[in-house]
Amino acid sequence: MINGKIDLRSDTVTVPTDAMRQAMCNAVVGDDVYGDDVTVNELEALAAEMMGKEAGLFVPSGVMSNQLALFTHAQRGNEVILPDNCHIVVHEAGAAAIIAGVQLRTVQNVAGEMPLDIVEQYIRKDPDDIQQPKTALITYENADSDGQVRDLAYMQSIKALADKYNLPIHLDGARIFNAATYLGVDVKEMTQYVDTVSVCLSKGLCAPVGSVLVGSADFIAQARRKRKIIGGGMRQVGILAAAGKIALTDMTKRLQQDHDNAAYMVKRMQEIKGIEVLAERQQISMVFFRLQDYPLTAKELVAYLAKHDVVINGAENGVMRFVTHQYVSREEIDKVVDLMKQAK
Ligand SMILES: *Cc1c(COP(=O)(O)O)cnc(C)c1O
DSSP, X not given: OBTTXXXXXXXXXXXXXXXXXXXXXXXXXXXXXXXXOHHHHHHXXXXXXXXXXXXXXXXXOHHHHHHHHHHHHOOTTOEXXXXXXXXXXXXXXXXXXXXXXXXXXXXXXXXXXXXXXXXXXXXXOOTTOTTSOOEEEEEEESSOTTSOOOOHHHHHXXXXXXXXXXXXXXXXXXXXXXXXXXXXXXXXXXXXXXXXXXXXXXXXTOOSSOEEEEEOHHHHHXXXXXXXXXXXXXXXXXXXXXXXXXXXXXXXXXXXXXHHHHHHHHHHHTTSTTEEEOGGGOSXXXXXXXXXXXSSOHHHHHHHHHHTTEEOXXXXXXBEEEEOOTTOOHHHHHHHHHHHHHOO
């Protein structure tokens, strides 16, 4: 429960834990633009160490983290190769055109993956051809916005291709710890195949605000300047970083529980008449389903559950999604399933 409601809309609805609130209250802070905030410095070093990179940069949001990656890896007019349904293309308000000034070369996502032959075809090969933009970067997500996880072999094969053309890779790892939990590997096993990573602290990891961008020391120094350009230099922000540290040290260890609860929810929801659960799509904390001859429409289901203090999103392209997190228990899942069974 969060504030008296069962909220299944997203893992972004999670509020800071009591331990986080304590740490925020007691955090040693300073002016981070001067580099004086001890707690921010600790968070950045911790994130870098966990992901096997040299340095980290704390930013207010995942969007800023991704956009700084583009802004730092690429020059204006360069091309970035990425999946057509990724967050940077679909959910970042066109920022890539405004901030980095890059051209997005989208590759159709086939079963969650960019086909490598198409990626290779899209890489610009003749830097002397004055008609062609230059390819500056390849970027993709793991886990992706649909809650699907790419395996290590796929990550390795993209890395091999990028190396062949001497291109860097940015990973949008908003939910990279969910992906690592699903794969049963240390997160470094994944990050070895990319140059920079963006990780969200405020999704399933429960921090109130923030993402960390990690990469080489040189890359992060450049990104720090660019963060200032777009107004992301913050002052006593250790207040937030204190929660971020707990997100990384403690909350990354409990994600299996959310995944198990999502699997439990899939099983229970299969009992409901008129619901088609897309069981094979449940890998992390997300459950997908369709209404098939269910007594309510998606809109009516949203309104019906809201009356019982259960908050859900409507359908997107006919598919509905429930997300489990720290504040969704098995008893609450049972309650939602029972309510859905009783709908008329
Ligand atoms: C949530 C998310 C982001 C960051 O979004 P914010 O709204 O800035 O937190 C980036 N990429 C993916 C895949 C995400 O799910």
